Structure formats: structure tokens, C-alpha cells
Amino acid sequence: MPEPAISPANGQEPADYFNTVAYSGNNTQLSVTGVGFEPNWTWIKKRNGAASHALQDSVRGSFRYLVSNSTAAENTNSGNDWFRSFDSDGFTVSKTTTGGTATTEWNNSGDTYVSWNWLAGGTAVSNTDGSITSSVSANTKAGFSVVSYTGDGTASTIGHGLDSAPEMYIIKDRESTDNWVVYHKDLTSASYYLTLDTTNAQASNNVVFNGTDPTSSVFSVGTSRSTNGNDFIAYCFHSVPGYxxxxxxxxxxxxxxxxxxxxxxxxxxxxxxxxxxxxxxxxxxxxxxxxxxxxxxxxxxxxxxxxxxxxxxxxxxxxxxxxxxxxxxxxxxxxxxxxxxxxxxxxxxxxxxx
Structure with missing residues (x-):
């Protein structure tokens, strides 16, 4: 049996690259530890009551978040009152009320939460592999990258920073109300997509991914407003044996x-x-x-x-x-x-x- 690149024999665990940590809120500044690394993408969901999913990544900055169950544009909390920072062993969240608006997505006293955490490549770097320059934090060993780009409204390619073609990516318009769109290699073709924020079946539209599968250096976007014309964030993945x-x-x-x-x-x-x-x-x-x-x-x-x-x-x-x-x-x-x-x-x- 081949030895996986990420394995105890090589001094590494899968949890060094992805880890789930559950925690309880306290409505004050709270350092959530036990992740085992400084995450580049953290997805949080309240467990014991209804609340939106909150997605933060280090490429956009810790005080900006998106909601997977909504088409809403990126929310910005410049005061860092909710999700404050990515830390060496996890992250820090703070109070639940800012400017008179109550929120329970991160840290309400008595509520329980789960966080899913991924390690990308640390500080983002400029990537010029595509026709549009992107800002990328990529972990080639773990097959995961976080990609920020600004679409120009024309069919384009975007550098993803991985060393193999991504098999799945999730893209969200940061500036406007629009669906989260998902490319997956096992949909009917690259003309098809799913939407993370809906229950919809796969749908076909060539202008979302330009009807083009990704390569080892770039993924493609068409002229759809769901993938082009504004500032976007993309989370890209390919399979890694054993991980x-x-x-x-x-x-x-x-x-x-x-x-x-x-x-x-x-x-x-x-x-x-x-x-x-x-x-x-x-x-x-x-x-x-x-x-x-x-x-x-x-x-x-x-x-x-x-x-x-x-x-x-x-x-x-x-x-x-x-x-x-x-x-x-x-x-x-x-x-x-x-x-x-x-x-x-x-x-x-x-x-x-x-």
C-alpha cells in the first residue's frame, strides 16, 4: 500500500491541514484553540439554534465574512467585533452585538458552535497564470487554495496556484447579491453548475465557467455575473490520496x-x-x-x-x-x-x- 504524502509515517496528520473544532460561546472575547494550525479559511455554524453560516478567510481579511445560505454580498465588520483574527492554534471571536445589531453567528453566551478549518498557503501572493491576475493562498500538498480576483466582464482564466487541476471550486461575488456557484468534476460537463445557497439540481449555462474544465494552472469563467464583473472569492480543491x-x-x-x-x-x-x-x-x-x-x-x-x-x-x-x-x-x-x-x-x- 503506497504511503500517503500526508501520514503519520511522514510526521504529519490530516488534522494538520483540516480540522473540526467545536466550542461554546461566552459573549466576550473568546480564543478558540485546538485547531493545530493558523487557518486560512474558517467556516462557522451555530448548532443549537437557527443562525447563518459565517465564512471567513485570510485572503479577504478576518473582518470580512460571507454567508453560505444567502446570496448577500460580503459583510464587513471593520471594528473586528465578531470574528477578530486567525491565530496560531485557531481563531478569536468576540461579542455578539455591534452598533445595536445583535448577531449569534459566532459567540453568543450559552450557544454551541462548530468550526471547520482549512490550511492554505498563508499570506496570499500575486498569480499571473491566467488572463486576470489573482491573489492566491495555495497549499499544493493539501490540494487547496483560496483565490481572490476581479473579473473584467469578458471570458477569462484565473490562476489557482495548485499543481493539479482543481476538481471542485466554490465561487462567490463579494460585491453583489448573487448565488454561490459550484464547479464539480462529476457534474454532466463544465457547462453545468450547482448553487451552494439553494437546493437546486444541477443547471446548465455555458457563461458560468465558459463551458471549460480547469487545467493544472487556471480555471475559466464566462461572462456570467455569478463569476465575472466584480470582486470574487474562490475556494479550490483537488483530491489528495489518503487525505x-x-x-x-x-x-x-x-x-x-x-x-x-x-x-x-x-x-x-x-x-x-x-x-x-x-x-x-x-x-x-x-x-x-x-x-x-x-x-x-x-x-x-x-x-x-x-x-x-x-x-x-x-x-x-x-x-x-x-x-x-x-x-x-x-x-x-x-x-x-x-x-x-x-x-x-x-x-x-x-x-x-x-
């Missing part, structure tokens, strides 16, 4: 559902049915440490809803992948195409069963 997988599966409509081989024990997975309209789902290994993973641990990028109390079985995290335990359009209908991205707790070679 991450961008792929898909076909449902079988059985409660003894599809087994999806990943080559690692999952720490985190996002799934979306592409064939029909239904919700995105996301699960992690910190909010549920035993199988089966239940609906009570489900969160939805397209929705502000809290965790539920449902005990319905959804899936198992196994030493070499995950297995569906639920039927229906969201997870497992026969013949439907489901796209996903997953990150590892441990490569299969070192994984222990739950």
Missing part, C-alpha cells in the same frame, strides 16, 4: 446503502444530490464520534437551521470511506448522481474503526 477526495456516487435506494470508497477514514463530508432539487448535507467526526451518524448531526450549507433531535440513521464513517444508511433523494435514490467532497481523519493504513 481528501472529490468524487461522486450513484444511489441504490437501499437502507443497506452504497459504500463509498475514499481510501481514508472520513473526518468531514459534504454531499449534494445533483440529479434533482434537494438540500446539501454536511457531517463531521467531532459532533458524532460513533456510528451510525444520525440526522441530529446534519447541517446544511444552504440553510440556517440548527441541528435537529432526529435519531434517523444517515451514514457510517468507516476506516476506508463511508456507507449510506438512509434512502431518499437527499442521500440515496437509485440512479441519482450524488457529488461530494470528503477530508480524512486518518489514511486507511492507519485508521481505526469507530
Amino acid at each position: 481528501s477526495l472529490v468524487s461522486s456516487y450513484s444511489g441504490n435506494s437501499s437502507s443497506d446503502g452504497v459504500f463509498v470508497h475514499c481510501g481514508f477514514k472520513p473526518a468531514f463530508v459534504i454531499i449534494k444530490v445533483a440529479s434533482v432539487a434537494n438540500r446539501w448535507v454536511m457531517f463531521d467526526n467531532k459532533r458524532s464520534d460513533e456510528n451510525p451518524v444520525e440526522e441530529a448531526q446534519e447541517l446544511n450549507p444552504n440553510d440556517s437551521t440548527a441541528e435537529s433531535s432526529s435519531g434517523t440513521d444517515c451514514l457510517d464513517f468507516l476506516s476506508n470511506g463511508f456507507k449510506l444508511r438512509r434512502t431518499g433523494d437527499v442521500f440515496n435514490t437509485s440512479g441519482y448522481n450524488y457529488i461530494f467532497i470528503a477530508f480524512a481523519e486518518q489514511p486507511f493504513k492507519y485508521a481505526q474503526a469507530r
